[in-house]
Amino acid sequence: MKTIPPKKILIVCDSSKTLLEFRGRLIEKMQEDNQVFIFTPEITQESVRNRLQQLGVIVHENKLNGSNVSILSDFKFIFSLYQVIKSVKPDVFFPYTLKPVVYGTLLAKFCKIKRIVPMLTGLGYNFTDGNRSNKIVVSITKLLLKFSLRSNPNLNIIFHNKDDAQKLMDLNVISLKHKIHIVNGSGVDLSHYTYAKPDINKVTFLMISRLINAKGINEYFEAARIIKSKYPQAEFKLIGDYDKNIDSISKELFQKITSGKPIQYLGHVVDVRSVIANSSVVVLPSYREGVPRSILESMAMGRAVITCDSAGCKETVNQESGKENGFLIPVKDPSALASKMEYFMLNKEEIVNYGIAGLNFAKEKFDVNLVNNDMLKIMNINFS
Structure with a gap:
């Protein structure tokens, strides 16, 4: 060279x-x-x-x-x-x-x-x-x-x-x-975010995002309510800052989230690895991204993902037959998000399979x- x-x-x-x-x-x-x-x-x-x-x-x-x-x-x-x-x-x-x-x-x-x-x-x-x-x-x-x-x-x-x-x-x-x-x-640094086998006995969904509307916070909240009503054992966690931004979620929605039902709000977390390790599936119903870092980190740790069929987000889901690592859903559609969450509730072994496929995809591309x-x-x- x-x-x-x-x-x-x-x-x-x-x-x-x-x-x-x-x-x-x-x-x-x-x-x-x-x-x-x-x-x-x-x-x-x-x-x-x-x-x-x-x-x-x-x-x-x-x-x-x-x-x-x-x-x-x-x-x-x-x-x-x-x-x-x-x-x-x-x-x-x-x-x-x-x-x-x-x-x-x-x-x-x-x-x-x-x-x-x-x-x-x-x-x-x-x-x-x-x-x-x-x-x-x-x-x-x-x-x-x-x-x-x-x-x-x-x-x-x-x-x-x-x-x-x-x-x-x-x-x-x-x-x-x-x-x-x-x-x-x-x-994503594959030496820093390393594989951890997900717990499929207690299914936990995780979203990592700033609390702004365009990230799909409301969609996650509504989908969590739908799933919680059908599967009370399911857990939902949210990591992210609620700061001043032109697109910040409403105070009313923030109050609902911090109530602890159905989402456990963890606020700002410096090192997300332990939270990802204790989750089963990572969710990001964002309207538009560059390429979402939170999804890449989750893939590196072997997590199945659900995200939107939107710019940037769709790049993180491998749709090649036999190599699928997650699902793409329409933007602003909490029902579609809940449907894919339910898939993992009913097919828990796929959480591991999709997660391993995601890790391989991260190694190959990201x-x-x-x-x-x-x-x-x-x-x-x-x-x-």
Whole structure:
């Protein structure tokens, strides 16, 4: 393989909480023969700060809130990022998630960075067919993306699924002139999330998600009520933050969930592995994703899955005969979700079979090492 000179790589994100969880192995690989710089909202976890220091990564912090709409906050973010770009003079600019992609890509073009690689990890509910809410926000988002992603010889755009790329083409945000790459999500670390045989005597369904409408929280709640009425022994758990977001679930639904019936709400969990290990089937009735990380982690631990036949989600279910690892259901259909839950209640041995098939699928398609190698090739970064 041709040796590529060491590079200065600037990563821009909208949250420090998942920086190492989602990009840790990629950052490690980048830092081996290069210098990585990170522009991130304030790091509140000392373990994250310490690990980045150990790796030799240079960190610049800001006060961006990626979930909130604030013109003043966004302008401060843009100005701070411009200063960092001028100081670092990166060879490779790698922003991911919406605001870093929109603002960062524009600045990177203005500053004439030679390799600009924005990654859209998912378009979110704003781009879901049938969404009639927040029309102004949706329109502004599309216009900003179109302006930011205007074709440029230095620009390479990464998507986590083909549907997102096609959606932006259909909306004339991007075109065939663009250099577009599809990778299999963020990948999953198969050395960290390891197989644990599921308990099929006490069937437990688990959902891991932020508590926003587009993740299908209400559908999970309603399906759980249906199944609980027929199978009182079934258990349902939910992991996830309830924070301020334009699409957060209603207070009424949150109160129902925290009542403990029929769902046991566990709130924020730092390490989900023990909860996945104590579950039987993992559920995510999301309207749209990049590629859902919670499903990949669950597959790596040998869990059967139920998710929606929607962008990003459908990538995680192998429909090849004899290799099925779960079910796809229509979006916003709690009855369909309950029906597939009932299948596992009545066919408990299939929980194990589907889980093993999911682990094999994760090894074949979603291994973080395979995904990261693809990413580094796109960025033209040396790796061994």
